[in-house]
Amino acid sequence: MNVLFGLVSAMVVGATPILLAAIGGTFTFYAGIFNIAMEGMMLVGAFCAVLGSFFLHSWFLGILCAVAGALVMAGIFILFAVKLHTDEFLTGIALNLFAVGLTTFLLRDIFHVKGAFTDAGIRAIPAVKLPLISGIPYLGSLLSGYNLIIYVAVLVTVLSAFVIFRTRFGLRLRGAGYNAACLSSSGVPASTIRIWSLIICAVCCGLAGAYLSLGYVRLFAENMSAGRGWISLAAVILVSGNPWGIGVISLLFGFFDGLTVFLQGGRIPTQFTAMIPYVATLVSLYLYSVRKKRRQA
């Protein structure tokens, strides 16, 4: 029983950063932006979270710093890809490379360490005991006691599905992706919608980053996003942006991520267990394309 609970909890924990980044990515996906900068936004968010939490002595200010950092990245993306019409793919690559370089440089410059910075002064985001539910046996330990950001992520997912499919903003957002010229000629500049989608994406990635460095662990390590931004991109494309689908896929990746941690104690070399989430990504992409082909035939 405990193993099961442990696995479920590891799954949820592993799924959260991917879920948040993918929900952010789904907004830009619907707005018709080929946004691959989630990885970079998340990494900068993770670094800024540690920065804010350590110097301002508050996990909450740490989260705000993470969001602000990701927003700066989004600002650069907006300036280049939306305003100056550079290629979105190249802009995304540049931002992701920039994020690795910047955070590594600042890590050494500000904290004078190489590899990772960990300190008792970093305030972690607290776990939340849900009232009422936490008292129920089994269900309590299954649903309660997670990190605050995990609940935020669930809320964000539900909210995003609502915003995208039920609201005026959602109609315009999807319109920007389907046919930007049509939206613009309807009196809503598509670029405005795209800018908003990038801002929302940055907020989500900032939260994801804050979770990585202040929730998942309590440290910042070089390149600690470790491809989660890319996996979130795969998740978005796999389900064509549907937030519920993203939730399922994220849990799946979270499961494999949790499996990695579980199997580390065993006889399998860690290099192999660490591969699991990425191999799972490839396998799911393959299965998806096979299924799609079959449906077309």
Place this chain on the structure above:
Amino acid sequence: MARDVLIDLQHITKVFPPDTVALSDVSVSFEAGEIHALVGENGAGKSTLMKVFYGLERRDAGDIFFRGAKVEFRTPREAIAAGIGMVHQEILLIPEYTVWQNIVLGAEPVRAFGIIDVDRAREVVRQKIEEFQFNLDPDALVGDISVAARQKVEILKLLYRNVSVLVLDEPTAVLTPQEIPQLFAELARLRDKGHTIIFISHRLDEVLTLSDRVTVMRRGKIVGTSAASELTKEDLARQMVGREVLFTSRRQPQEPGEIVFHAQGLNCSDTEHRARLHDATVEVRAGEIVGVAGVEGNGQFELVNAIMGLAPMTSGTLEVKGKDITHADILTRRTLIAFVPQDREKMGASVAASILEDAIMTHHILDPRFRTWRGLGLNYRHAAEFVDQIRDQFTVSMGHSSDPFNSLSGGNQQKVILGRELLLETPFVLMDQPTRGLDVGSIEYVHQLLLDLRSKKRAVLLVSADLDELFMVADRIVVMCQGEVVADLATDATSREEIGYYMLGGKEVAHAETGS
């Protein structure tokens, strides 16, 4: 009936840098509650004038008055807010959205928190559809409805925003002949409800049928405005082109020579094994123009592809000048066949390439004078001379030969393609809709070119959806229906009615009658 002047454009001038004068001191006024046609050849400035009015283009001089007050629309949004809406040539809708979603997009009725009030939106759209009798389902996906219905959605989208003036840029260009009367009835109904309609077109019959008044433009200037009831098609054409345009045949009697092109029993099927061509047999003699008529999609396209070797045939033989080309590769066919395809921009040319590059296609392979260094290099001097030859011989108005092909107007693009193909000096010429989308002047030019080919004893196969065109230039007309050649008639001994009868499957009807 005197109406009030609603829109007054005064001395509008528009210059595209560096020195292309698109509109030169244009003054025209539109009255409330009229259908006013704006006609002219391609490039006469009709669309530009309306774009200036609508806030899509800046003007260099002139004033715009709307309801007596001087106005300045900087964006279409401002024009719509003032009650003016424009439907562009290319339909701009979201196929993934339903009709009502497309209509309300940008002006959605909402409840608290920006949640779309779906019930109200659908109700308002349904009311508008009923009010104007547009016969649309508000819940249908736009991707599933016909082009004509999409156009209605575009118009409704503007009516939903309560515009009183509608500007329609060539609305019939995307419609089939059967859909046009319905659109006209709807536009007339809008006018009767007090809307003002400005209708851009270069199809003369339509202009005369639909509009109350007509303004003709030529080369960025106004030629004149008159009541449609006082005009004839010939008047309009003369005003548009600036000279007499002939709508009657100028074919000189001429005995055709030997058989140049012979297609025997062509069959081909599509990927689902449905027959697209069934035992099609066509022959063309030297000095003869044979027209191919038919409702679109009855095998004409497949016939053209089969002749050019672009699609595999299941059986049949093709001969040009006695040479069997049934299995010949495309390059061999090109030494015998000049080919002007239907789709200028996709098949006829590469629009992003330069005029020179488009002009020497095929020639640079077949003609060694275009090559240097044993075929490793291109002889650009010869190529440039060749472009000059096309320009002079085919009166192309163009900039430098290194300019992109799409810097040319539609008529000039077609002239470059015609020049390239006809200078191949082949015995057989295959033309698929060579005048589609061209203005009156260019159409007349192409027709003259066809007749010149005829007198030079070339064999021409002309596929056209325009019966007038076939009657004007063709010696014989073959009619295709469901992949079969159902009739082969001498032009002088047939009528439009007879052709139309065969186009709609008359052969089967005739068989049934004799059978019973």
